Amino acid sequence: xxxxxxxxxxxxxxxxxxxxxxxxxxxxxxxxxxxxxxxxxxxxxxxxxxxxxxxxxxxxxxxxxxxxxxxxxxxxxxxxxxxxxxxxxxxxxxxxxxxxxxxxxxxxxxxxxxxxxxxxxxxxxxxxxxxxxxxxxxxxxxxxxxxxxxxxxxxxxxxxxxxxxxxxxxxxxxxxxxxxxxxxxxxxxxxxxxxxxxxxxxxxxxxxxxxxxxxxxxxxxxxxxxxxxxxxxxxxxxxxxxxxxxxxxxxxxxxxxxxxxxxxxxxxxxxxxxxxxxxxxxxxxxxxxxxxxxxxxxxxxxxxxxxxxxxxxxxxxxxxxxxxxxxxxxxxxxxxxxxxxxxxxxxxxxxxxxxxxxxxxxxxxxxxxxxxxxxxxxxxxxxxxxxxx
Ligand SMILES: Cc1cc2nc3c(=O)[nH]c(=O)nc-3n(C[C@H](O)[C@H](O)[C@H](O)COP(=O)(O)OP(=O)(O)OC[C@H]3O[C@@H](n4cnc5c(N)ncnc54)[C@H](O)[C@@H]3O)c2cc1C
Numbered sequence: 001x002x003x004x005x006x007x008x009x010x011x012x013x014x015x016x017x018x019x020x021x022x023x024x025x026x027x028x029x030x031x032x033x034x035x036x037x038x039x040x041x042x043x044x045x046x047x048x049x050x051x052x053x054x055x056x057x058x059x060x061x062x063x064x065x066x067x068x069x070x071x072x073x074x075x076x077x078x079x080x081x082x083x084x085x086x087x088x089x090x091x092x093x094x095x096x097x098x099x100x101x102x103x104x105x106x107x108x109x110x111x112x113x114x115x116x117x118x119x120x121x122x123x124x125x126x127x128x129x130x131x132x133x134x135x136x137x138x139x140x141x142x143x144x145x146x147x148x149x150x151x152x153x154x155x156x157x158x159x160x161x162x163x164x165x166x167x168x169x170x171x172x173x174x175x176x177x178x179x180x181x182x183x184x185x186x187x188x189x190x191x192x193x194x195x196x197x198x199x200x201x202x203x204x205x206x207x208x209x210x211x212x213x214x215x216x217x218x219x220x221x222x223x224x225x226x227x228x229x230x231x232x233x234x235x236x237x238x239x240x241x242x243x244x245x246x247x248x249x250x251x252x253x254x255x256x257x258x259x260x261x262x263x264x265x266x267x268x269x270x271x272x273x274x275x276x277x278x279x280x281x282x283x284x285x286x287x288x289x290x291x292x293x294x295x296x297x298x299x300x301x302x303x304x305x306x307x308x309x310x311x312x313x314x315x316x317x318x319x320x321x322x323x324x325x326x327x328x329x330x331x332x333x334x335x336x337x338x339x340x341x342x343x344x345x346x347x348x349x350x351x352x353x354x355x356x357x358x359x360x361x362x363x364x365x366x367x368x369x370x371x372x373x374x375x376x377x378x379x380x381x382x383x384x385x386x387x388x389x
Contacts (some may be wrong), residue, residue: 013283019075020082026055027165031178032088041210042167049092049120057083058091059118077298084256096245097124097172099311102345104189104238105229113170115192115285125168127159127192127216128239134161135367137174137239138183143189144175151176153190153228155198155221161361162274165201165214168194172242174225174235176364190223195219208354215310244311246362247319254322255298258291263350265336276336283332290325313375316368323365330355 062068142157178186330352
């Protein structure tokens, strides 16, 4: 790997290089702002989101009628990649929520909700997991009871690990609307405004000192039927669509971040030749192989998306590859760079801590293996865990 082949090379079937150049020119005029004293990471990223949107760099693959640019997944991926290559923070992590709305919301809801999601006027979070329902999402107990006149629901329950709910305006919420039918047909999705009476958000501090996680308590919260996304019972399909997009390595801008760190490690090895043991050198070599496999996979996945395939269970393979590449890379980086060099906008140690969560968020690595065994390899199932289905 050399510096020259670091950006993902998809060829240039649709003016991608021109788009990358446009972004580089825009970045030259709009440098990444400094984080203000006391500004939370989520607040900083929100400011960056708005700035990116002002340049037309958010929602490239969202239709123009909903505030996007109506381009393809390939354009979106190329932009994420270019931002990482330029060491800028990535695009806002809203692609998977936008896809859920595009596929399940009514035209009126898409028109009302999507443009504000793209501008950053409304910040969204994902309210799926509960204290007793993470991997086994079908075990959720949050319940939305329909009122006698049928006009609204009253929701009670608790969500957990809801990322950045304290900074959000809306939650894509899953709740059961029927306690007597199987979970896969009794879960319903809602767009819940978080300023609604009865909603309490309590942030939790994580090991990296970030308060990303929140508990979300719902006590007699009223939600209108016009705030339901899709039909009653569509929530399971919506959830699977959302996580399949979320498990994707493409939209995150992570690939160039890994590529830059690897290049830095290779530089260190060259400069400290003879000082480092062979084990460390081969560990870096293994990271390079992980990275190349991930990049090859990302290219293939992009081609599939361009051919019109929506994200499916094969995104579990992406998630496992990304997790392995990321965790090994930061473990190795800490061995090569014991002084915790700061790179690509964040201290390596902070990135290392967050990389430990990669095998949990969006569905754990064990669950991804279950999905691969069941859905891709069609092996017989030994367990009924629902995030595996
Ligand atoms: C950084 C981060 C951000 C997150 N953000 C959000 C968010 O915004 N919204 C949201 O809804 N959730 C979010 N989550 C929650 C995440 O989806 C869950 O943590 C995850 O699905 C696992 O659920 P759990 O924590 O309840 O663990 P459990 O489901 O209790 O699992 C515990 C362990 O048992 C294993 N296990 C469970 N079932 C099986 C099985 N059938 N076969 C083999 N092993 C099994 C798991 O792999 C795991 O190792 C986030 C998590 C993290 C780490």
